[in-house]
Amino acid sequence: MPENSSPDLAPITRHLRAMFGSRLLIAAVNHLAVFEELRNGPLSVSELRHRLVLNERPASVLFPALCAMELLEYNETGSLQLTDLGRHLVQGHTPNLIGYVGLEKDDPGAVEMAVRLRNDGPLDTSQGVSFVKDDDAPSPMDDAELSRMFTLGLAGRARKLSPIVAANLPKSNGHLLDVAGGTGFYTFEWLLLNQQATATILDRPAVLAVASELLDEFSQSGRPGAETVRERVTFRAGDMLTDELPNTDILLAASLFHDWPTETCQMLATRFATAIRPGGELWVHDAFLNDALDGPLAVTDYSAQLFWNTKGRCYSRQEYRQWFIKAGLQPTNENIPTQMDYGLIRARKL
Ligand SMILES: C[S@@+](CC[C@H](N)C(=O)[O-])C[C@H]1O[C@@H](n2cnc3c(N)ncnc32)[C@H](O)[C@@H]1O
Numbered sequence: 001m002p003e004n005s006s007p008d009l010a011p012i013t014r015h016l017r018a019m020f021g022s023r024l025l026i027a028a029v030n031h032l033a034v035f036e037e038l039r040n041g042p043l044s045v046s047e048l049r050h051r052l053v054l055n056e057r058p059a060s061v062l063f064p065a066l067c068a069m070e071l072l073e074y075n076e077t078g079s080l081q082l083t084d085l086g087r088h089l090v091q092g093h094t095p096n097l098i099g100y101v102g103l104e105k106d107d108p109g110a111v112e113m114a115v116r117l118r119n120d121g122p123l124d125t126s127q128g129v130s131f132v133k134d135d136d137a138p139s140p141m142d143d144a145e146l147s148r149m150f151t152l153g154l155a156g157r158a159r160k161l162s163p164i165v166a167a168n169l170p171k172s173n174g175h176l177l178d179v180a181g182g183t184g185f186y187t188f189e190w191l192l193l194n195q196q197a198t199a200t201i202l203d204r205p206a207v208l209a210v211a212s213e214l215l216d217e218f219s220q221s222g223r224p225g226a227e228t229v230r231e232r233v234t235f236r237a238g239d240m241l242t243d244e245l246p247n248t249d250i251l252l253a254a255s256l257f258h259d260w261p262t263e264t265c266q267m268l269a270t271r272f273a274t275a276i277r278p279g280g281e282l283w284v285h286d287a288f289l290n291d292a293l294d295g296p297l298a299v300t301d302y303s304a305q306l307f308w309n310t311k312g313r314c315y316s317r318q319e320y321r322q323w324f325i326k327a328g329l330q331p332t333n334e335n336i337p338t339q340m341d342y343g344l345i346r347a348r349k350l
Helices: 010-031 045-052 056-068 098-102 108-119 144-153 155-168 185-193 205-219 262-275 297-309 317-326
Strands: 072-074 080-082 175-179 198-203 233-237 248-254 276-286 343-348
Touching (some): 010 098, 010 108, 010 297, 045 056, 056 297, 144 155, 155 185, 185 198, 185 233, 185 248, 248 262, 317 343
Parallel strands (some): 175 198, 175 248, 248 276
Antiparallel strands (some): 072 080, 276 343
16 A cells, blocks of 8 residues: 555554653642633733743743643633633532542652653753754764664654655656754655755754665665656755755745744744745645644644653744844745654745
């Protein structure tokens, strides 16, 4: 069966990511007492953040998740309030499930989630953060063994999603810049569909060594045109946060923004806009929160996973579109679902 017609693997990733959502729930009920703060009525997001002493990132992970779980909701003025379900997590409400949820309160994952919510990340980041290379600490993506482990860990997801993404990207004889391209599969598949086109995969050198091995395998797959892909790919070792980016017609940012905090996302959008030629396009493949920041559950669970593992979280399409507009790009309203709860959005450079 061709890979495009094989099943969406979302049930697997949803069950995986649900673990992080469960940790948020237990931390909210038994460690942060979120529901007690709301027992007397709605609070604005900033007031609730203030009372819980939460930074913007953990609040933007936790509150949408509790909305997606149908425990909180936004009222007509945009404040957060308890739902009928959520009231069953308040002391004094009979019956309530605080004690029942609390049977899991010492679970190490839940305890650590509470720590990370309060601290906006793990207490010790001296060994770096997965998938992140910046100036704060040595990056696991620059360590031969760790970067191989992380990159190969993403290979199955990329093999599955890349033919779908490639089929939705523009047909072109021009150039694709795959920033933070990881395994390279998104580029390889796109070059197969665009036999005159060229591409650059930009990532850390240790990651590109793995991508090059995967390209050897891809080139020898016997698929029509696969043998020409290597001569049309440039591997560019660099730092997307600081190095000049090559000019391009199409720039792909796949599972990239979600590793970074909001300010870095804005900075990256601006850098990407500079690299794109007039008439070119920025494409983002990622999982998006609802613009109302209240779900969907699969993505709030994923956001919790990213909060745990990286410096980022999931963002809404509206958040992305605001970065694009500030970067001088013109976003479109399209939303192209792919699989595993991901989708594509794009912005044009006029
Ligand atoms: C979550 S992975 C996504 C890989 C690929 N786009 C995909 O969807 O499978 C993030 C990638 O960003 C790369 N990365 C992190 N910081 C970087 C930096 N400062 N410059 C270039 N690449 C970076 C990592 O090495 C990693 O390959």
